[in-house]
Amino acid sequence: MEAACAWEGCERSHWGLFDRIAKTVRDVDEQGQVVAYKSLAYNCAGKAVEFRQPLEGSGTRLMHGDFARKISPSEEALATFILKRPRLFHARRVLVVGAGLGFAGLVVGACTSAREVLLTDGDPEVVRVLETSLQLNRGSFDESLVAVQQVLWDRMEQWPPRHSFDVVIGADVVYLEDLHWALLEMMLRVLRPGGQFLLFASRRNGSLEKFLSTAKSVFATVEVSTEYDADVEQAIGRSSKCFPVFAKLSVPAEEAEDTEAVQELRRQFAERHAAEQLKAERSERRRVKAQAAHRARSQSLLARRERRLQAQEEEAALPPPLPEPPEAPAPRQPLRPTAEIEGRSDWGLFDRQCVDHADYKEFTYDCDGHKLRLRRTPASPRISAAAEALTCWALRHPRCFRRRRVLEVGAGQGLPGLIVAVSMEAKHIELSDGDPAAVEALADALKLNEDSLQADSTAASRLSFGEVPAGKKFDWIIASDILEAKDQHSSLLHSLRKLLKPNGGVVVVGSGAAFDAFTSVAGGIFARVRVARDYNDRVNKFLPLASRPKLAVLRRPPAAQAKHKASKARRPFEREAAGAVKSVSKPAPGEAEQEEDEGDPDLEDEDVEDADEDQPDEGEEAEDEDEDCVAEAQEELAATDADSAEDDCEEVIAILDQSVRIMHEDKAAKAEAQKKAAGAPWQPPCPPGQLRRRILAQRGRHRAARRSPEEAATPRTEPGMGSGSSRPVTPQRSANGS
Missing domain, CATH: 3.40.50.150 (Vaccinia Virus protein VP39)
Structure with missing residues (x-):
């Protein structure tokens, strides 16, 4: 971007310290893929500093760390510090650690008279983006020599030479506590006597205080300040959690003997470095061994496939085999015995005696002690x-x-x-x-x-x-x-x-x-x-x-199942509509059985027809309860799945007998309790029909006792039957069933 670029249509940066122009640029990488970037041009004291910011999901590889993909407030504060103090970097060799997008390092190279600027980072993808940004600003570096290099702090072989830099700068590079010792050891090595490490970082995760506490035992002077720039304080706000803190770590002007803290730090670093080297060597040996095993397995699979293909080709070259003659089917075994067993039936299941007559044979079967006689003529089947x-x-x-x-x-x-x-x-x-x-x-x-x-x-x-x-x-x-x-x-x-x-x-x-x-x-x-x-x-x-x-x-399913459910569902509605249930005469013995036996044989579903019959009135409720008990037992039997026909038949009889027995025992206990409560002499239980008649008679006596003499002289009639009818009204059953 040319220096005469117009800044009228610019916008403020994210943290409000610079004017900038942003646009999207598409480029082609080494693999031939189209990659999208955001091109950012910052106005730094009249000079345009341009760099690339990869867009998320644009096809670029992952860049580790949040600060490698965006400009942090500490980065803008460091760039502001550099622009306001350019003489601090005059003719100096400057090292940028954790460069990220490289904004602060590019500002040092473009806006100061530094002799040499080296931008470093541990992520190879970040280094690749930094090289692209470096090419964009190559014309802005007047007197400075700017370069990019990948440096891992815990790898001594990647460190710059000893005492090779005057100033080291970094923004938000101490958030990983495990690398504090490596960063401090590298600073002690690369800084010349009298050199300075300028650090800008926020206090969000508490790692800054731990780093400064360790640095005070290593560096001669550690200065910490939050009132270093009024513009930064106004733009970001000192109360914000991301407000950057400025720390200056200085090395003595004359090289002195190492303190105990520095010696302990270097001893720990040497131990960790040796452990890292041993781990790397073991990892390399495992990788080589795995590659050899994979190569051997691949060769074995290829050889096996070659042998299989060769065997298939040889088999295809052979003449087709002659078809084998089909085997003759085995003769079917007859279902009848080939010869009769003396004294046994045709199939040997029963004892049998035979008496020959002129026209027939008479057989006497002994079936578990039961004698049965049968005659068979020559025309009779076996x-x-x-x-x-x-x-x-x-x-x-x-x-x-x-x-x-x-x-x-x-x-x-x-x-x-x-x-x-x-x-x-x-x-x-x-x-x-x-x-x-x-x-x-x-x-x-x-x-x-x-x-x-x-x-x-x-x-x-x-x-x-x-x-x-x-x-x-x-x-x-x-x-x-x-x-x-x-x-x-x-x-x-x-x-x-x-x-x-x-x-x-x-x-x-x-x-x-x-x-x-x-x-x-x-x-x-x-x-x-x-x-x-x-x-x-x-x-x-x-x-x-x-x-x-x-x-x-x-x-077949039991008919009482549908009849019982329909009867229970219709009773409450009939009681509300009628107000008083009319008593009906009990059917003669055998009528129900005759109706069932002489039903219509063409009826497709007799269970539904039985459910549509008239419901019993209140006088027959005691008998209906008996029938309901038997019906419930039959429903339970109909839903029971026995393992065999024997279990099914025996369960039917046993459960029915038990249900009827329990029903009569409950009726006897209830009748005995009612008699004792009323003070009347106890009477033995009676069958359901007699129980119904006794209940009706007892209700009539109670009703007559409650009536006055005048009401007793006048017979009661049913509503709507006229004055000439004297048919007594059956009392309505109460809610508790008494």
């Missing part, structure tokens, strides 16, 4: 492995069928259903098949075992796939080997679901792909589907894994 496995499962879980209605679909010979009828106290057993001849054989089998039947009633009927007879509902449906036709699975499952009571179950035993397809379709129709292969120890013992059939248990 009992399958699935039927015998289902029979073993039924014998293992007798409580599932006790007092239940059971249907066997596709019975065939009817072995599982007959075992349930013979060995378990079922309520009703029905054996069904689609073949009329099979139905006749089932009826003959029932007559043959009539003396051994323990079920209340038995029947043999014809039932085809997809057929749902009206008025029939069952608790359990069992079947074996009925899944050969995959296209009939959906209709079969829908018919089974409609034949089931709420919370009922279906047990199916089969094998093969048809069974897997059946269970996958059942997952979208039934609430829960469980499939097991290890479900009976006897089956696992006699049937190998290849021919062992699987067992699936399908469950």
Whole structure:
């Protein structure tokens, strides 16, 4: 920038001590990358001092330290000090330590008559920027020789020669306490006798006081001042934390013997310097060793890749191998036994005795002590492995069928259903098949075992796939080997679901792909589907894994779950709207069961229909509480996931029995407490129906006792029924339920 540059459009510097002109300059570095700089031109006593300031994020490499990237207040204060005292630097050799952007050093070279000026810094990137700024001001250095050099204070080999400088200047160079000893030792070496170290620094982090305390034991004179310039005090303010403090450290005019402090300082420096040298040597040895290991590893990888490529080329050059003849598939093992075992059933799961007749054979099965007789003609099919496995499962879980209605679909010979009828106290057993001849054989089998039947009633009927007879509902449906036709699975499952009571179950035993397809379709129709292969120890013992059939248990959700939730949600609204709940007569015994048994078989979701029935009135609340307890138990059972069908059935019966027992015990305890509190003689607990009638009678007596004689003579009528009606009004239930 020329000396005749106009300063009319200039601005004040950041700390207000100089006028300046700033503009952005783009340049290309050695690598060919475009780098952006801020070019700053400061007006220093009529001369323009120009230097570069790298912009953050402009592609330049990192410059260490904040003062290496911007002008600090100490830097501007030092430049002001130089401009007002130029004779201090006349014909002197000046060293600038921690030059940063180099503003103070450039002012010494351009505005004073110093003989030599050396700008130093430890950051190589800062040194590179200083060289660029030095070239920009080369025409302003009239009598001074200005140079730039990288110097690390803790590296003696980089220090300037001994007694080579008259004045050393620096701004904000003592903020690193670990380098105080190195800076002081370098000052003692490079300063001539009578030389001075001019330091400007702020007291922000407290390092200045520690440096001056150490310097007083080394230098002959240490002067500290804050009233060195009125312009600096006015621009920055002495109360500011960043206000620069001026310190002048002087070396004696005549070289004297070193004091104990200087000797101790030099001894510490020598020890640290030796440690640094040893550390550097070790680091260099590790670097060389790592390079050698990396080179050896790279060569090994290259050699391995060459060998692999060579092997691939040799393999590609070989003729293709001849195809091996395909192995003959192993013969499929038949699911039926190759020969009958004497005294055992077809699959060896039960003991069996045979008596030959002219037209048929009569077999007597011994199923865990229960005798069962079956006749087989030459045209009759043999009992399958699935039927015998289902029979073993039924014998293992007798409580599932006790007092239940059971249907066997596709019975065939009817072995599982007959075992349930013979060995378990079922309520009703029905054996069904689609073949009329099979139905006749089932009826003959029932007559043959009539003396051994323990079920209340038995029947043999014809039932085809997809057929749902009206008025029939069952608790359990069992079947074996009925899944050969995959296209009939959906209709079969829908018919089974409609034949089931709420919370009922279906047990199916089969094998093969048809069974897997059946269970996958059942997952979208039934609430829960469980499939097991290890479900009976006897089956696992006699049937190998290849021919062992699987067992699936399908469950319907309980109807009481939806009915109970809907009933509880609607009761509070009905009480508010009616004001008084009308009493209704109790249904005759068996009506509820008949309604459930004779429900519409075409209903898709009976649980929702049950929830839409009329709600009970206040008089039936005691009985509803009993039903709610049972419904809650059934909800808990429906949400329980047992590990097997055995655990599921036993949990159903155990939890229901326990819930009913706890319910009756609570009712008995409440009735006893109420009787004792009222002073009436204690009476044993009664069934829910009698309890309801007693509660209604007791409420009537209390109501009559509270009425006056005149009110007692006049019968009460319901609102809106007219004067001719004398129907008593059922009292509204209070908030506490008494």
